[in-house]
Amino acid sequence: MSQPSPMITDEQLSAEGLELRNHGQVLLIACGALAREILALTKANGWTHMDLQCLPAIFHNEPEKITPAVKAMIERSRAEYAEIFVVYADCGTGGQLQRLCDDMGVSMIAGPHCYSFFEGNAGFEAREELTCFYLTDFLVRQFDAFFWRPMGLDRHPKLLDMYFGNYTTLVYQAQIQDPALEAKAEECARRMGLTYQYRFTSYGDLAVALTSLAD
Amino acid sequence: MSDQEDDIILSELNDEDLVAQMFDDLYDGLKEEIVEAVNLLLGRDWAPYRVLTEALVGGMTIVGNDFRDGILFVPEVLLAANAMKGGMAILKPLLIATGAPRVGKMVIGTVKGDIHDIGKNLVGMMMEGAGFEVVDLGINNSVDSYLDAIEREGPDILGMSALLTTTMPYMKVVIDTLIEKGMREDYTVLVGGAPLNEEFGKAIGADAYCRDAAVAVETAKEFMARKHNRMAANA
Numbered sequence: 001m002s003q004p005s006p007m008i009t010d011e012q013l014s015a016e017g018l019e020l021r022n023h024g025q026v027l028l029i030a031c032g033a034l035a036r037e038i039l040a041l042t043k044a045n046g047w048t049h050m051d052l053q054c055l056p057a058i059f060h061n062e063p064e065k066i067t068p069a070v071k072a073m074i075e076r077s078r079a080e081y082a083e084i085f086v087v088y089a090d091c092g093t094g095g096q097l098q099r100l101c102d103d104m105g106v107s108m109i110a111g112p113h114c115y116s117f118f119e120g121n122a123g124f125e126a127r128e129e130l131t132c133f134y135l136t137d138f139l140v141r142q143f144d145a146f147f148w149r150p151m152g153l154d155r156h157p158k159l160l161d162m163y164f165g166n167y168t169t170l171v172y173q174a175q176i177q178d179p180a181l182e183a184k185a186e187e188c189a190r191r192m193g194l195t196y197q198y199r200f201t202s203y204g205d206l207a208v209a210l211t212s213l214a215d
Numbered sequence: 216m217s218d219q220e221d222d223i224i225l226s227e228l229n230d231e232d233l234v235a236q237m238f239d240d241l242y243d244g245l246k247e248e249i250v251e252a253v254n255l256l257l258g259r260d261w262a263p264y265r266v267l268t269e270a271l272v273g274g275m276t277i278v279g280n281d282f283r284d285g286i287l288f289v290p291e292v293l294l295a296a297n298a299m300k301g302g303m304a305i306l307k308p309l310l311i312a313t314g315a316p317r318v319g320k321m322v323i324g325t326v327k328g329d330i331h332d333i334g335k336n337l338v339g340m341m342m343e344g345a346g347f348e349v350v351d352l353g354i355n356n357s358v359d360s361y362l363d364a365i366e367r368e369g370p371d372i373l374g375m376s377a378l379l380t381t382t383m384p385y386m387k388v389v390i391d392t393l394i395e396k397g398m399r400e401d402y403t404v405l406v407g408g409a410p411l412n413e414e415f416g417k418a419i420g421a422d423a424y425c426r427d428a429a430v431a432v433e434t435a436k437e438f439m440a441r442k443h444n445r446m447a448a449n450a
Contacts, residue, residue: 063410090380094410112381130330130355152290156244162293166330166354 008035010057010141017054024051026213027080029073030087031066032057033138034114037175037203038087038210047214053077057138061150063092067100074104085213087206089113109209117205118173131168133194137175140185148191160193170194173201225252230259234270241274242281244294246301253302263309264316271302272344279341279429289333296337303343317348319439322364323374324352326385331378334407334428338374341428342435347372358392370402371442372435375421377408387419394420403438405431 008018013032020039021027030038032054042050053073059065066088074084086101086108101108111117115134116124139146148154151163170192172185182198189196225248228236233252240248249271256266278295281287287295321342325335332354339349350368352360356375365373373393377383386406393399399420406421416424422438425431 092380092410094380094383094412094415096412112379128328130328150288152288152293156290156294158297159290159293162297162333162336166332 010138011145013054013138014057014142014145017056019053021051021053022048025049025082027051027053027077027084028087028210029070029077029084030054031059031091031114033060033136033142034087034206036138037206040176041203041207041210045211045214047210050210050213051081057142058146060091060146066091067093067096070097071100071104074106078104083213085109085209087209089117109206111205114206115171115173117209118175118201118203119199120201120204129169129171131166132171132197133164133167133169133192134171134173135185135188136173137178137181140172140181140188143184143188164192164194167192167194169197171197171199173199175201175203226255230256230261234273237270238274238277241271241295241298242278242287242291244291244298246298249298250301250305253305257305257309262315263306263313266302267306267310267315267344268346271299271306275299275341275344276429279427283427283429292337293333296340299340299344303340307343316346318346318436319371319442320348320350320368321372321374321435322350322352322361322368322370323376324356324361324364325354325376325378326382326389327355327357328385329377329379329382330354331408332376334378334409335374335376337428338376338407338425338431341432342374345432345436347435358389361389362392362396365398365402371439372403372405374405374407374431376406377411380410383408383411383415384419386421390420403435403442405434405438407431 013035017032018035026049028038028050030052035054038052055069059069070086070088078084084106086106088097089109089111090097091113098108109117111121115136118136152159170189177200186196223236225233225236233255237249237252253266256270275295278287278292282292323335323339325332339351342349350364350370352364361373375386375389377386390404404421405423405425406416407425411424413424423434425434
């Protein structure tokens with residue numbers, strides 16, 4: 001995989017996605033919110049045979065766009081690659097993404113959301129945390145763009161209770177250790193009126209899934 | 216929509232202009248103004264049911280249509296709903312006291328494991344506006360919670376809501392239990408929530424999937440009409 005431009009920003013990953021193709025054998029079709037984590041893993045492990053195509057991370061807020069966009073990308077790319085792997089969890093598609101991958105003979109990472117597979121799906125499920133709101137590194141950085149502004153909380157703070165009245169805790173699942181991000185996540189919890197919990201997950205099942213493609 | 220809000224004195228408007236202003240105020244999510252206007256109309260001897268249907272529901276219909284058409288978004292709809300809630304708080308006891316027509320009764324709640332109740336709350340409020348009696352079971356409901364409520368309340372409609380892909384299969388657990396107990400045909404089951412679709416609704420044996428609150432109301436009315444027709448035919 002060619003190395004990412006140092007100029008790539010979270011805003012670009014959110015709105016446009018990312019294309020890093022260098023004649024690899026495996027194409028990863030991923031959410032833009034996972035770009036930095038996938039690149040960190042491919043770089044650390046020397047997985048030069050993996051190319052990366054990220055779709056706009058803002059699809060997180062419009063999950064109905066994910067399945068058709070992944071489908072289009074698979075159709076566009078499948079002739080060029082020996083293998084395609086979809087690095088999206090279900091992400092609110094109601095099982096449609098899994099059905100698409102099954103129909104098209106493509107594998108995808110397991111789990112309901114990235115914050116499940118970052119922690120490890122089994123461990124995440126076992127916690128049965130109904131009232132937790134999760135942020136990853138990317139979502140901490142993009143908190144205002146992904147939550148605060150689209151939910152109108154910058155303009156109408158009185159909506160806070162309607163959105164988050166049933167939540168108790170903000171869990172920051174950290175992929176890397178970064179005091180600045182920790183401070184920001186804690187500030188997000190304060191703004192939402194939730195208690196704060198820090199949980200270092202590293203890459204969890206994402207690392208496991210990508211390692212299996214390297215074998 | 217109403218930049219000149221400060222210049223308008225609601226009590227000085229005639230009925231027609233006041234209702235038109237209420238449409239604007241609902242659209243803008245102005246709860247205090249809606250409360251004031253509802254009280255004004257009641258003071259002018261409007262029946263509570265007329266205030267509800269002509270002013271509040273009329274205004275929320277515009278909000279619902281603009282949401283469906285991508286002109287309004289969730290925050291604005293929630294503000295409008297909050298304003299309507301203010302009006303409903305005044306009207307609800309009066310509607311009961313005056314014996315306003317009741318279209319049907321619905322029990323509604325989010326399924327076990329799911330605390331996301333924005334959609335459920337919107338549906339409940341719009342159903343009340345459409346003349347349904349709504350029993351809100353709140354969030355995180357088990358099969359037993361639904362069954363207890365059904366036996367206690369005797370509703371026409373059971374509504375289930377879920378936001379998570381992981382919780383939506385629980386709707387089938389509830390429906391299967393109704394089938395096991397021979398109760399399924401006694402109720403209309405409506406389901407909704409962001410990750411659901413029509414195919415899922417059919418697969419789990421619901422009567423209908425409702426993509427938003429407005430559709431839920433129309434679907435509920437349709438099923439109530441069918442029920443009344445069946446009852447009339449069997450009479």
